[in-house]
Structure formats: structure tokens, C-alpha cells
Amino acid sequence: MPDDIHAFIGRDAFAKFIGVELLDVGEGRAQAQMAIGPHHLNGMGRVHGAAIFGLADLAFAAACNSHGPVAMAINVSINYIKGVTEGVLHADAYPVSVNPRLGTYTVNVTDDAGDIVAVFQGLAYRRREKRGGEPQEER
Amino acid sequence: MPDDIHAFIGRDAFAKFIGVELLDVGEGRAQAQMAIGPHHLNGMGRVHGAAIFGLADLAFAAACNSHGPVAMAINVSINYIKGVTEGVLHADAYPVSVNPRLGTYTVNVTDDAGDIVAVFQGLAYRRREKRGGEPQEER
């Protein structure tokens, strides 16, 4: 499973493109990080909300796919708490509730001082086939 | 104002990096688009939820900053409706409710067939100074 999920995340072109790195994953949890660069900033010189979302989303995807069946996000709610301009951002994803069809995860994004930057809550729908099987198109 | 907001969005390095283009903005509304490329895909070969978020977020930022004062996202909730793999994604942001301190906007993301891909609801906090003024740090 760990190899499988690392391979799955390794094919995530967008996460790679924006510079998100998966650190650890297993049993519904995942940690990731992103070193802030100039391409992550918004028009006010702060890290873009969508870049923070991208980091958190990768940790969420790794966490909710670590259980086996293919999981797809159906809703995310994100609260932005603190603006940041530099350093490394850290994401820690953990399960709040997982049943056979729906899983809810929280991802905390923190800065180098350990302050919370954003709180991400993701709801994933878990399909019945395994990764690698032919996905039945539902959406 | 239109020039001002175009300049503001023009400094948005992350939106440029991921390939989001602002088409039109004014009076609380904004349209943007993103031509899907291989760097937008996730491990399943579909457009990444975070890339869709990035497109919607740019339209939201343009719409809520088109009124004047600096607005910052404090919460976003996004529902993912349909998976996509190619073509151009379109975002249309419009105001649902705007008062002096808080603004709520909906952004619909559609594909080339006109189908809804995602629905984004953003809540922005509007600070009292104008863009270009010295921001008082609140968060």
C-alpha cells in the first residue's frame, strides 16, 4: 500500500508543478510540504490562497487514498487564518470520519513558526473499485 | 478602477504560473479561463482539484477586489461536480452578498460543453484602506 500510494501521488503532475512534496503517508494520515518561491505569491506579495490549497489538497489526496479504494473529493471548505510570505509550509492531514462511502479529513497548514496558516476540511467519496481498475465514470 | 484591478491581478504570480487568464472584470463580476495542459492533471489523469480551485480563486479575487478596498479570502467552500481531462475551463464569478465588511461570491466553473465542473463559494473580508495604502496587519 505505501508503495502504491507513493506511485499514485508520484503521477500527480500538478502537485509536482507547484512544488508540493509528500513526506509521509499511511493509515489515513499524510504530511506534505512546500518551500515558498516567488511563483507562489499573489498580487499582494503573500502566498496565494490557491497555492496553500494545492499543498493541503495533496496531503488530503494522499491521506484519503491510503486506505485502498479510489477516493475523489466532492467538497472542500478552507479557512484562511494567517498570511505568509516566505519559508516552508507544512501540511498535516488526518481522518475525522471514514465510512465505506464517505471520508472526512482535516488538513492543518502551518508555517515555520508552527502557526496555523489555514484549516482545510475535505469530504471524499470512495468508489468501490481499487486503484488501477477501470474507473466507472460517475462524474 | 478597471486599470487598477487589472494591474493588481497582473501582479498575481501564481495565477500566471498555473496559466489562468483574466478575461473581464467589473462591478463585482469577473470571468477567467484556463487552457488545460498536462501540468494540470492529477494521478488519475484528470484536471487536479487544486488547479480548478486556482482558476476559480482568481476570478473570485478579481470580482471581490473590483469594488475598491482590499478584500482577502477568509473561507472558501468548493463542490466538485464533474471530472474533466481536456479543453478550456471557464470561470464566472458574481456577487451573492456584499456589505462594507464581508462579501460572498459564487464562482461557476464550466467546461467547453457548458457543463458545471465545480461550484466555488468564497467569503472575503474587506479591509478599510484602499489598495496601495499601507495594510494594517490583522492576520
Next chain:
Amino acid sequence: MPDDIHAFIGRDAFAKFIGVELLDVGEGRAQAQMAIGPHHLNGMGRVHGAAIFGLADLAFAAACNSHGPVAMAINVSINYIKGVTEGVLHADAYPVSVNPRLGTYTVNVTDDAGDIVAVFQGLAYRRREKRGGEPQEER
């Protein structure tokens, strides 16, 4: 259909208990209202967020069940914009996106002055059987 949905909503004991009244429903839209009484207030003497939610939720339920199959809420995100203490609250629900399995609706709650009090975004999962059929338990 209109009779069917009125009967369905008529069996909604909680909506009746808190004083929500369905005004109109059809084609994915619904309007409801709630006359504010002392039992709706919170510890600060304002209408309770959960009472506002209850009003909006009834309009959402009516709207998303007006299409036929049984729809169940899987996520709601609500933004509270303005506090209120008296009068009548009005809810207007309309569809943002509806496909065979998922529907997203926005509900605007306004006060007697027409000001937005809250914006509610609901995501419903639409089951395949019709109302009155034996529900297959999925959750």
C-alpha cells in the same frame, strides 16, 4: 409533483416545530419564511444561527426534492452576514448545478429590509429510487 413535494415537506416535523413555512416550490426553486419569536434567539438576543440554518435548510430540501428522486444533503456551507433580532426572515433557494447524482443549491436568507442575513450553499446526493420507494441504506 407540487402536491407530492408539499406532502413530503408537510411531514417535516422539525421545520414545523421551529416555525418554518414553505411558501412556494417548483422546478428546483423554493421560498420559505419564518416569523421571528423569542424561542429563536441566542444568548445575545439575536436570531440563532441554527434557526437561520433551519429556515434555509427547509427551502433547500424543498428545492432539491422538487425534481423527483430523493435527495439528501451531504454538505452545507453557510456564511453569516448580518445579525437580526425581529421581523420575518425569508429564504429563497435556487439551483446552481444539478446532474443525475449531485445537486448544488444556493439559499439566500434576507430580512424585512431585504438585506442578506446569510448565504447557504447545499450539496445534495440524489438517490435513484423515487420518494415512497424503499430506500436502500447507503449512509
Next chain:
Amino acid sequence: MPDDIHAFIGRDAFAKFIGVELLDVGEGRAQAQMAIGPHHLNGMGRVHGAAIFGLADLAFAAACNSHGPVAMAINVSINYIKGVTEGVLHADAYPVSVNPRLGTYTVNVTDDAGDIVAVFQGLAYRRREKRGGEPQEER
């Protein structure tokens, strides 16, 4: 503080009306419960989403006001996981992130079997005066 917050919650007419009981509160956490009665059901004979929201919201309000300054909800996102028809529902609220202006809390709602029924994420804005002071109207 515990007395203060109990008095504050004791004035919550809506929570009392729908039958929510505060069990414990302190240091950003709170527990509450609600014994399911016929007035809590929806048109399908299950506990109404708005009743579940009401229980969770009381625990959230107690938790986020346990720190001192008056806190008001600005956004809530709730995921519904499991339908229930009888017994007692339990809510456990805990802080995810609290800074001087914004606090994010998660509330888990469980049934008598210990299964998660709903996950509630609330964002509160903390005003600068203490409870009992004259509130400056911002919304």
C-alpha cells in the same frame, strides 16, 4: 469563566427550545447532547439535518466563547455522514486553530453506537470587548 459561559449558554432560548443540553465546557472545548424526539425528525423519519446542526452549533458556541471575548460564527461547513432515527446524539467541540481574531473549531456529532453522524467545522470572529460590554455593531 465556567459560570459566565454557563450563564451565557443558559440564555440560549433556541438551544433550550430544541432540547440541546450543555454537558461540559472549558478551555476551548465543549460537550453537549440531544435526546432524539419526534419533533426532531424530517419528512423521511430521520433526524433533521438542521436539528443535528443545532446540537453541533451549541457545542461550537460554548467552545468558542469559553475563551472570554464574544465570538460570533461567520462560516460553518457541515458534512452529513450517517442518518439516525432514535437515541441520543452527542457533540464534542474542540479548537483546531485560535488566534486573537479568528477561531476554527471542529465538532463531531456521534450516535449511541459511537458512529460519526456529522462533522461540523465552524469559523468564529472574536470581537474585542468582553461579554456584557456594549457590543459595537459590525454586522
